[in-house]
Amino acid sequence: MKQTPGKKLRVALLGCGVVGSQVIRLMREQADDLAARVGAPLELAGVAVRRPGRARDVEVDPELITTDAEALVTRDDVDIVVEVIGGIEPARSLILAAMNSGKSVVTANKALLAEDGATIHRAARDNSVDLYFEAAVAGAIPLIRPLRESLAGDHVHRVLGIVNGTTNYILDKMDSSGASFSDALEEAQALGYAEADPTADVEGFDAAAKAAILAGIAFHSRVTAADVHREGITEITATDVASAKAMGYVIKLLAICARSEDGRSFGVRVHPAMIPRTHPLAGVREAYNAVFVEAESAGQLMFYGAGAGGAPTASAVLGDIVAVGRNRLAGTRGPEESTYADLTVHPVGETVTRYHVSLDVADKPGVLARVADMFAKQDVSIQTVRQEGLGADAQLVLVTHRASDAALSATIDSLRELDIVRDVVSVMRVEGEDAS
Numbered sequence: 001m002k003q004t005p006g007k008k009l010r011v012a013l014l015g016c017g018v019v020g021s022q023v024i025r026l027m028r029e030q031a032d033d034l035a036a037r038v039g040a041p042l043e044l045a046g047v048a049v050r051r052p053g054r055a056r057d058v059e060v061d062p063e064l065i066t067t068d069a070e071a072l073v074t075r076d077d078v079d080i081v082v083e084v085i086g087g088i089e090p091a092r093s094l095i096l097a098a099m100n101s102g103k104s105v106v107t108a109n110k111a112l113l114a115e116d117g118a119t120i121h122r123a124a125r126d127n128s129v130d131l132y133f134e135a136a137v138a139g140a141i142p143l144i145r146p147l148r149e150s151l152a153g154d155h156v157h158r159v160l161g162i163v164n165g166t167t168n169y170i171l172d173k174m175d176s177s178g179a180s181f182s183d184a185l186e187e188a189q190a191l192g193y194a195e196a197d198p199t200a201d202v203e204g205f206d207a208a209a210k211a212a213i214l215a216g217i218a219f220h221s222r223v224t225a226a227d228v229h230r231e232g233i234t235e236i237t238a239t240d241v242a243s244a245k246a247m248g249y250v251i252k253l254l255a256i257c258a259r260s261e262d263g264r265s266f267g268v269r270v271h272p273a274m275i276p277r278t279h280p281l282a283g284v285r286e287a288y289n290a291v292f293v294e295a296e297s298a299g300q301l302m303f304y305g306a307g308a309g310g311a312p313t314a315s316a317v318l319g320d321i322v323a324v325g326r327n328r329l330a331g332t333r334g335p336e337e338s339t340y341a342d343l344t345v346h347p348v349g350e351t352v353t354r355y356h357v358s359l360d361v362a363d364k365p366g367v368l369a370r371v372a373d374m375f376a377k378q379d380v381s382i383q384t385v386r387q388e389g390l391g392a393d394a395q396l397v398l399v400t401h402r403a404s405d406a407a408l409s410a411t412i413d414s415l416r417e418l419d420i421v422r423d424v425v426s427v428m429r430v431e432g433e434d435a436s
Contacts, residue, residue, distance in 0.1 A: 009038065009325045010045035012078045012103075014069055014094060015085035019108060019135075020047070021057040022314035023082060034318070038325035046072045048094075057310075073098035080324050082317060083107040084135075088115060099123040099131075104328060106320040108135035108313060114209035114225040117216070121337035130327055130334045132320035137210045138163055138289045140312030141305040142319075147217045147293070148335050154295040156218040159257040160432065161291030162284050163210040165307045166194045166201035167233050167253040169287040171272070174241045175250055181236055193287050203232035204253065207270045211255035214291070215268040218257055220341035223268060229348035231271035240426050243358065243388070243397060249274035250282045254431060255291075258351075265346040274356055275432035282432075292432075349406030354383070354430035359396045359415065360423040367420050371396060374418065378411040379403070395425060 011027070013020055027034065027042055035041040047060055048069035066072055073081045073094055081098040083105060085091055091112050095105050100123065107113070113120065113136055124131040134144045138161075147156070162168050166188055173184040185202065188194035200206045208228040216223040233253050244251050254273050259266045275282050280302050284290040289307025294300055306312035327334055361367050368385065375382055381401040388395045400408070408427070415421050 008041045008043045009079045009328065010043050010077055011321065012045045012072045012075070012081045012098075013047045014073070014081065014083045014091070016047050016049050016056055016058075016060065017084070018057070018310040019084040019313045019317065020082075022310040023084065023317050024058045024060060026311075026314055026318050030318075034322065037322050039329045040325065042321065042325065045075065045078050048072050069094050070097055073103060074101040078103055079328055080321060081105050082321065083109055084313075084317065085109075086111065088112055092116060092119070095120060096123050099127045099129050102127060102129060104130035104132075104324045106132045106135075106317055106324060108133070108317060110136040110206070110209040110213060111225075114212040114223075117213070117224070117337070118222055125336055128333060130324045132324055132334060133213075134320050135313045135316035137213050138291060138303070139165075139305070139307040139309060140315045141289060141291070141303050141307060142316075143291055143303050144213075144217065146301075146303070147214065148338075151293070151295055151298060152335075152338075154297045156293060156295045157259050158294040159214050159218050159255070159291060160281065160294075161214070161255050162252055162281055162289050163214075163255045163291065163307065164201055164204075164207040164253060165287030165289055166198060167204075167207070168284060168289070169193045170202070171233060171236070171241070171251055171253065172285050174236070174238060175245065178238055178242065180238050181234065202234055204230040204270045207253060207255050211257060211268050211270050214255065215257035215266065215345075216337075216339070218293075219259065219266050219343055220338045221266070221343040221345075222337075222339045223345060227268055227345040229267070229269040229271070229351075233272050235426070236272055237426070240358075240428065244274045244356070244428075247274070247356075247399070248277055249356075249430070250277055251275075251428070252281060252284070254281075256431065259343075260346060260350070265344045265350075267346050267348065267351050269348055269351065271429060273429040273431040275430075279432040349404065349409070351405040352402050353405070354402055354433070355380075355400045355408050356426075356428045356430055357398045357400070357412070358388075358425040358427075359398070359421055360425050361394065361396050362420045362422065363394050364420065368396065370418060370420060371398075371415065374414045375400070375411050377414065378407045380407050380411050399430065 170184040208230040290304040380403040
């Protein structure tokens with residue numbers, strides 16, 4: 001809907017927490033610049049919250065505060081709805097109500113887009129309104145728009161990234177100081193990088209939602225969080241980290257979206273992996289995020305920056321508000337969901353990579369030969385073997401050549417049946433060597 005010249009664009013905000021309060025602050029502090037960039041002033045029409053009396057990081061006119069979010073998003077004088085409350089409901093119902101009332105939507109809701117993005121995108125298309133969601137993945141890092149627009153004329157082969165700041169902080173501290181997982185997590189919580197309940201981060205749910213969004217855009221196919229193979233970092237030990245360091249690797253929680261060699265399918269997975277310290281992602285420290293994109297014509301691209309936090313995320317939200325505002329003034333729309341390729345998501349068992357395997361074995365002759373035989377039976381080739389420790393404390397550490405995940409899993413199952421293998425201490429994928 002084209003706007004009348006001189007008319008203000010009115011913004012309804014759902015949520016006034018860490019991100020929402022920063023959106024308000026930036027709208028105020030940059031009001032003149034934003035008006036110049038959009039082509040019309042932006043005005044806050046209202047702020048929907050659950051607890052109106054709660055102290056906030058930014059002062060808000062009490063007349064703008066409401067607990068009736070649905071009434072706010074369907075008001076005739078609202079042009080753009082910004083949703084930063086998170087979760088599935090009531091966010092989904094409110095976004096749909098806004099779109100059905102002709103409002104364009106800016107959201108940071110990765111969980112909703114990963115679970116039911118099809119419904120949200122369809123509503124945007126049916127109502128001829130915009131849906132922008134740069135802040136849903138990697139905070140302030142411009143990533144969604146480059147994938148949706150800048151690389152629209154290219155063929156993306158792979159997206160490999162660190163998309164969760166909490167887990168990156170924990171793993172970085174384990175690498176730099178030798179801390180245990182629990183100690184590094186406690187430090188992350190004390191600094192505000194991790195929630196009191198860190199499950200969504202440390203078990204990989206947050207990263208999996210982001211991976212689903214990235215894969216859908218990169219491969220022009222519909223992907224949900226349920227399609228993503230997910231493993232967290234809670235089983236990573238200081239010994240694992242030290243072993244990786246001794247080999248010239250660092251452990252990161254990676255989101256990996258990769259096409260198959262024949263281009264007919266792709267895999268989406270989130271799990272801890274060893275990457276060479278020469279890889280661009282290896283130097284991503286503390287709570288920062290980075291995403292490595294490989295495209296046919298553009299080659300290798302890397303996007304790096306603050307992946308979370310109130311101000312960085314609000315920066316991405318404001319960028320989307322400007323884009324949506326320009327579109328409404330021009331009577332146009334931004335890009336729609338692209339699912340024309342309709343590729344299938346192949347199971348993780350078809351993934352081919354290298355593996356680092358640590359085994360607690362009996363200290364007796366012939367152990368290595370029997371272990372190697374189990375790998376050979378599944379056609380998994382061993383690249384290197386070394387022993388760590390002596391006597392009863394000895395461990396075998398093996399690194400394989402490239403093999404399928406299914407073959408490696410079958411090998412591990414066989415090893416667990418051997419009387420000489422007391423424990424399979426750890427199994428970790430080795431990634432990123434072709435980009436080092």
